[in-house]
Amino acid sequence: MAKTLCDWSRKKRLKKWDKYLRRVLPAHFVCRKCGRAGSDRKYLCRPESVTPPSSS
Ligand SMILES: [Zn+2]
Secondary structure, eight states, X not given: OOOXXXXXXXXXXXXXXXXXXXXXXXXXXXXTTTOOEESSGGGSSSEEEOOOOOOO
């Protein structure tokens, strides 16, 4: 039931775009396996905590 964003198909992503964005932004984690980003580690299958580069 609790599918990760990694499991979302392109079709589902396009159909549930708003929901998808709410799970992606603000992205604090990146999936090591799939390269996807998510706002919570539970949305990814192999999450790694990341911080945006502070080059401003
Ligand atoms: Zn993944």
